[in-house]
Amino acid sequence: MATEMALVKPISKFSSSTPIFSSSRYGKLTTVRMSSTSQSQPSPTTKSAGKKAAKTAIKETLLTPRFYTTDFDEMETLFNTEINRNLNQSEFEALLQEFKTDYNQTHFVRNKEFKEAADKIDGPLRQIFVEFLERSCTAEFSGFLLYKELGRRLKKTNPVVAEIFSLMSRDEARHAGFLNKGLSDFNLALDLGFLTKARKYTFFKPKFIFYATYLSEKIGYWRYITIYRHLKENPEYQCYPIFKYFENWCQDENRHGDFFSALMKAQPQFLNDWKAKLWSRFFCLSVYVTMYLNDCQRTAFYEGIGLNTKEFDMHVIIETNRTTARIFPAVLDVENPEFKRRLDKMVEINEKILAVGETDDIPLVKNLKRIPLIAALASELLATYLMPPIESGSVDYAEFEPQLVY
Numbered sequence: 001m002a003t004e005m006a007l008v009k010p011i012s013k014f015s016s017s018t019p020i021f022s023s024s025r026y027g028k029l030t031t032v033r034m035s036s037t038s039q040s041q042p043s044p045t046t047k048s049a050g051k052k053a054a055k056t057a058i059k060e061t062l063l064t065p066r067f068y069t070t071d072f073d074e075m076e077t078l079f080n081t082e083i084n085r086n087l088n089q090s091e092f093e094a095l096l097q098e099f100k101t102d103y104n105q106t107h108f109v110r111n112k113e114f115k116e117a118a119d120k121i122d123g124p125l126r127q128i129f130v131e132f133l134e135r136s137c138t139a140e141f142s143g144f145l146l147y148k149e150l151g152r153r154l155k156k157t158n159p160v161v162a163e164i165f166s167l168m169s170r171d172e173a174r175h176a177g178f179l180n181k182g183l184s185d186f187n188l189a190l191d192l193g194f195l196t197k198a199r200k201y202t203f204f205k206p207k208f209i210f211y212a213t214y215l216s217e218k219i220g221y222w223r224y225i226t227i228y229r230h231l232k233e234n235p236e237y238q239c240y241p242i243f244k245y246f247e248n249w250c251q252d253e254n255r256h257g258d259f260f261s262a263l264m265k266a267q268p269q270f271l272n273d274w275k276a277k278l279w280s281r282f283f284c285l286s287v288y289v290t291m292y293l294n295d296c297q298r299t300a301f302y303e304g305i306g307l308n309t310k311e312f313d314m315h316v317i318i319e320t321n322r323t324t325a326r327i328f329p330a331v332l333d334v335e336n337p338e339f340k341r342r343l344d345k346m347v348e349i350n351e352k353i354l355a356v357g358e359t360d361d362i363p364l365v366k367n368l369k370r371i372p373l374i375a376a377l378a379s380e381l382l383a384t385y386l387m388p389p390i391e392s393g394s395v396d397y398a399e400f401e402p403q404l405v406y
């Protein structure tokens with residue numbers, strides 16, 4: 001998936017007790033065990049890298065990127081056509097045909113440009129590129145695991161929906177594999193087997209899986225397409241060919257998002273009451289803030305490809321929010337200047353929190369110093385959440401009309 005399933009969770013690349021947001025898409029790939037494929041560039045976490053490296057590996061394991069699991073029994077009930085009369089099977093059949101078409105079957109083919117380009121990337125940008133590939137690969141892989149399991153578990157109840165999940169896991173495996181191949185250009189490889197077993201899985205009820213995954217896919221779409229378009233217009237920043245693949249790639253993410261949109265329409269109880277509005281806003285906030293804070297810690301990457309990080313993020317947030325407003329019953333007013341002002345304030349606070357982690361203070365002192373900062377961040381988040389929302393959604397779900405064509 002183009003997963004940005006973000007949670008308000010105190011975790012970062014710096015310390016498990018540091019109050020940042022974690023995310024499977026943009027978060028630091030902390031559980032990522034790297035295995036070097038080159039003697040010249042040993043990974044810091046390879047077994048042979050000694051005591052210090054082993055410590056790093058342990059610390060990183062605490063910072064596992066989020067993988068998601070859910071209540072599969074409830075999922076089965078939700079997709080049982082005898083129980084849920086809102087399931088529009090013909091819509092799912094049509095979606096299935098689209099996934100079966102497999103538009104990108106031959107898209108992800110590498111060429112020699114990759115290695116040549118990677119060899120030319122050096123200095124700090126090289127490490128940033130590696131981190132980008134790691135983060136993206138782990139996020140795609142997280143989607144693969146979740147969709148694969150959903151495909152398996154829903155097979156009996158709803159074979160059509162199950163097959164779509166399986167085909168989406170095919171897409172995500174392809175994306176993750178392509179990114180991992182990219183890492184090999186930098187003489188590295190992600191140990192995906194280790195990642196799977198490390199299993200720091202976050203449990204989300206199905207309803208929350210729908211909100212979070214829909215947003216992840218759509219924000220992923222907007223990120224990829226924005227980078228693609230920018231580099232097409234500014235080819236001088238095209239320093240690694242993976243970005244050329246983003247145009248078709250992001251269509252996969254868009255289709256995944258549309259599938260979740262169809263799933264949510266089939267569950268109007270998740271979209272039509274005041275609780276749905278509150279949760280919709282909460283997930284929008286989590287996803288947007290997570291991305292903004294993460295990206296603002298990695299401005300060198302965006303600047304390296306000629307983007308202004310904050311402008312890029314705001315564009316992605318606004319577009320994602322507009323798309324999301326078609327299905328979520330409420331979204332944040334992200335185009336209100338107050339929203340960005342608050343995001344920037346959160347970045348400032350976050351930087352202070354990170355700076356505390358970098359000091360030589362003992363852990364107790366660090367934690368004490370963090371308390372007021374965490375409180376400030378929480379208060380900023382709450383204020384952003386409480387900004388007057390935008391009522392949205394395109395359908396009056398109160399009527400529960402299964403024949404409605406949305």
Ligand SMILES: [Fe+2]
Pocket residue numbers: 001002003140143171172175252253
């Ligand atoms: Fe993906």
Ligand SMILES: [Fe+2]
Pocket residue numbers: 001002003143172217252253256
């Ligand atoms: Fe996806």
